[in-house]
Structure formats: C-alpha cells, structure tokens
C-alpha cells in the first residue's frame with residue numbers, strides 16, 4: 451500500500467476514475483447529441499465509491515490497475531444511469547441530486563431517459579471494447595459482463611426498483627424492505643467486490659465470498675443513506691421510518707462489522723477496504 455492517507459488515496463482514485471471516464475467518452479463527445487446530458491450526469495459530483503471498491507479489491511490481489519479501471523468505469527456508468535432514471539418524473543420525480551438540478555431538469559425528460567439508456571449500453575460497450583480485449587482475457591471479460599448484467603438487471607437492481615415501486619401502497623414489513631435494499635442497493639456493491647475478485651481470477655467460492663462482503667456493505671450503505679435523509683425523506687421505504695433511529699444505527703454498525711470481519715478473514719490483506727468500510731460510521 452502506498453503511503454497515502456485515506457483522504458489522499460480517495461482523492462487520487464477519484465481523479466483517476468474521472469480521467470478514465472472522461473477518456474471513455476471521447477468518441478461520444480465528438481459524435482453524439484447525448485454527450486452533454488450524459489456527461490452532466492456522470493460529472494456532477496458522484497463520490498465514485500463503487501468503482502473505488504472494485505479498484506481497491508483488485509489492488510489487494512495485485513491486479514494491474516489499468517485492467518481494473520475498465521470494469522470500474524462500467525460499474526460507475528451503470529450506477530449513474532440508475533440515478534438519472536430514478537430521478538425521472540415517472541419514478542422518484544426529483545428536481546435535485548447532489549444539490550444540483552437533475553439531468554431531466556436541465557435537458558428534458560426525453561434526453562434524460564436516453565442519457566440513462568446510453569450510459570447503460572456504454573458500460574457493456576466498454577467491457578467488450580478492443581482495449582478491454584487487449585488487457586483482459588476473454589473468459590474473464592465474459593464473467594465480468596455476466597456479473598454486472600446479472601447484478602444490475604432484472605434479477606438485481608432493476609428488480610429492486612420495480613418491487614419498490616409496486617410496494618408504495620402496501621404496509622412495509624422488515625422482509626420486504628430487506629428484499630428491496632438487497633436488490634436496489636446491495637446488488638451493485640456486491641458486484642463491485644465480486645468483479646474485483648473475478649479480475650483477480652480467483653475461484654468461485656472466493657468470488658462468492660467477496661460478493662457477500664459487498665452485499666453486507668451495501669445494506670450498511672443504504673441504512674447510512676436512510677439515516678442521513680430520514681427527516682426529509684417522504685419515502686415509505688426509508689429504513690429508519692420502519693425500524694427507528696436506535697435500531698437503525700445498531701444495524702448499520704452490525705453490517706459494517708460483519709463486512710469487516712469477513713474481509714479480515716481473507717488470506718489477502720485489504721487495508722484500504724477496511725478503511726473504506728469504516729467511513730460509513732464516521733459520516
């Protein structure tokens with residue numbers, strides 16, 4: 451591990467991810483009418499936590515960082531598309547995100563919908579690009595594509611969103627909320643860690659272990675987000691509305707601890723991942 455403080459490490463990784471995302475959009479910048487809406491969505495202040503986790507896992511395994519940056523960017527494109535679509539009037543109908551106007555506020559609902567579609571397809575275009583094929587072997591690329599499409603798709607994040615929308619009129623139970631958070635939020639965190647392990651060409655059990663660690667962290671992340679928002683959040687699926695403040699803080703702590711225990715039990719040390727996990731309880 452380079453001798454950087456966590457703050458310096460996060461700053462360095464964020465700059466590298468932003469640069470790689472920018473480079474990945476260069477042809478689109480020249481040729482596409484959607485570039486403005488896409489780049490506004492992707493460069494308007496995201497923390498890049500999912501790609502950072504993917505990079506940190508693969509770094510722990512000693513994977514070439516240039517190789518890991520391609521799936522890291524693909525994952526961030528998927529995350530950004532989901533936020534753009536989630537903000538649309540037919541979904542959450544949000545006028546602001548990260549303190550700024552949402553993509554549809556600035557570019558219209560039609561362009562925002564298409565910018566989301568374009569980022570979703572761009573993710574898989576990146577994973578099957580000539581550069582990806584040059585750096586990563588075909589079987590590993592196929593496994594990465596399978597993992598990302600599965601966790602973000604109709605049995606993963608998209609299912610979480612659909613299921614949540616269908617619940618709005620119903621009384622929420624603990625099990626239902628767990629199902630929503632597992633799919634809508636935890637699935638992409640799970641992909642961040644499992645894709646790092648896939649890149650490192652580890653065995654299926656190890657990939658499953660990392661996937662599970664990401665899932666635990668994803669639940670913690672959702673509770674932390676719900677704790678931050680609970681006073682202003684009208685959403686019935688806010689964890690704190692269902693469980694109360696004290697229980698939610700305890701569960702956040704339990705999920706973070708479980709994720710840390712699982713990562714610490716791995717034969718490969720992952721000091722940065724442990725630091726990244728700890729951040730959730732400091733905010």
Ligand code: GRG
Nearest residue numbers: 496497498499532533535536608611634635675
């Ligand atoms: C529209 C298919 C589709 C899915 C949407 C991710 C999602 C599903 C909805 C976003 C709303 C929400 C509260 C999701 C929970 C996960 C979460 C807290 C997302 C925000 O993630 P951050 O904080 O985002 O990593 P930044 O702004 O840093 O990019």
